[in-house]
Amino acid sequence: MEDEYDLTPAEKAKQVLVIGGGIAGCEATISAALKGHKVTLIEKNDRLGEQWIPASVPIGKSEFTSFLC
Numbered sequence: 289m290e291d292e293y294d295l296t297p298a299e300k301a302k303q304v305l306v307i308g309g310g311i312a313g314c315e316a317t318i319s320a321a322l323k324g325h326k327v328t329l330i331e332k333n334d335r336l337g338e339q340w341i342p343a344s345v346p347i348g349k350s351e352f353t354s355f356l357c
Contacts, residue, residue, distance in 0.1 A: 298326040304328070309336035 304320045306313050309331030316327045329336075 293319065294320045301325050302343075305330065309333070311337055311340055313341065 302323045304325045304327045306317045306320070306327060307351045309329055313329060313331070314336055317327050320327045
């Protein structure tokens with residue numbers, strides 16, 4: 289299926305560098321690690337997925353972000 293990926297371990301582990309800790313970067317990091325690769329994730333900010341919180345808040349409901357940890 290379209291949303292199924294082969295995550296069986298790679299024959300040879302590689303060193304993988306992921307630049308950007310957004311949603312896609314985090315997913316790439318997880319996928320590569322599950323395949324057995326040594327992964328380094330570099331993010332310029334002090335938190336990962338920082339755009340996820342504002343993107344997940346409905347328009348006009350920004351006060352809900354005060355409830356997030």
